[in-house]
Amino acid sequence: MSALFQESRLILGTGGANSLTALEEAIVASETELVTVALRRVDAAGPGLLPMLDRLGVRVLPNTAGCYTAADAVKTAHLARDAFETDLIKLEVIGDERTLLPDGIELLRAAETLVGDGFTVLPYTSDDPILARRLADVGCAAVMPAGSPIGSGLGISNPHHIRLIRQSVDVPVVLDAGIGTASDAALAMELGCDAVLIASAITRSDDPAAMATAMRHAVVAGRLAYQAGRIPRRFHALASTSDDGLAQW
């Protein structure tokens, strides 16, 4: 396991929060250690969000949200490195405004460049196992497949592919985007993901702090279930108590 995750396997996104106080309560309740921030949407020097993250002692994971080409994303990543003084970058290269799904070709190009420039690259990718492997092959520190489109709350639309990705790469897999509620986060961890990234499902819920708590428990539960090893699925029942040793009449 890389040093990307210590105690917490839950990464929070900051978009969609109604207020700084609501966001702070959610961050505290989630017990996250890593929070992603869009360079293009915040003033790195401004008041508000960043001083708050600093006070809470969480690490900032800058992202390149809003970029549509490799060149744009590379430039934004360099600006983020200067502004936030970190080599970590969550690389987003969006292909289409309606779905906000990644453009795999531009993404791979940007990832290769940024790895060469010394970044720790965490690419937001689609749930394509081949693309995920290619990203790992060019030196990304993790891969972050979408469960379903950003903000859709549709959960994990192709669990089999997430499992395939887990088996095709040696780097951490972070389920990013699409989580709607706690069971989605638990499923991601049960499929073998190393962490999940959640924004809207928490920040846009009626009670962000309560949902953050639910997500924290779900991630822990899913991880434990994955490690414990689920029983095989069977067609017919199998009594939990066997007949052995029953009295004979």
Place this chain on the structure above:
Amino acid sequence: MSDIVVVGGGIVGLSIAWRLVSRGADVTVLDGGDEGAAWPVAAGMLAPGGESEHEDPALIRLMERSADRWPDFAAELGVGVGYDDAGTLSLAMTADDLAGRARVWTRQALPLLRPSELRELEPALSVRVRAGVFSSRERQVDPRKVVSALRERLGARIVPKRVTAVSDVDARTVVVAAGCGTAALTGLPVRPVKGQVLRLRGEPGLVRHVLDAAVDGREVYVVPRADGEVVVGATQEERTDLTVTAGGVHELLRAALDLVPALAECELTETTAGHRPGTPDNAPLLGRLDDRVVVAAGHFRNGILLAPVTADLIAELVLTGEADPMLADFSPGRF
């Protein structure tokens, strides 16, 4: 120097000063200028329900009380300030937009209107609008007219001067109502939240109600004035600059034109940006900071709506020393 000095000549500072003067107090307003101020760009929607998706109950009570005060407040100003009670249509363009808005509408218990009913109320609406609700309680006022009326009323009591330290102000009581500038004067957590706003001009009556819409995932409001001006807003950005960006204008126009296609014929008369004074919990800071200093700032998106109730509560506090129980939830020391 006067007995009472109000630092800040925006809508909140002027409203407080006017209330104090009308109760017989000796007041001076120190006005540091309009650079980045919220009121010159604000649309003036008086929406105690529309913006309260996650708002806390104390803030909703404050907003409702202020909304109830607005008709008298406007009348007392004695000139037309564009107070308009035609009401607001809250609208959803797509099924996704509807799913988002329906959570708020259910809470407000407003009946859902079908597309045909919506277009009967608002003929210029796009045929693509899927659903909406009508709120007669959500009204509008023209903030520029309000500020100009308040300036008229206060006259020479307003002195152009930028204050850099509260200790420089020679007065028995200092009311800090400096919006985003309050942070530097008091150390309180008020931060600028940038908003870009457009003004169009077209045929009066093209749009009849305030429209507050979700359009393909974009939030936009369209506020028509009686004279044909239409205010379109607003972006919400955690930025300290005041740049009007091509992208910001594009997003606002796209959403507005998708919602009301005929707006395409209007003249685009203004593109502006201002800073809403935001606080960590989006609620204003109202009350005593120390023996001499009272704060009324951080009204975020609700400065126009909250001006009357802020003026009443702060004037009462300053003149009698009695804090209305309503102020308890908005204490400047809560962070």
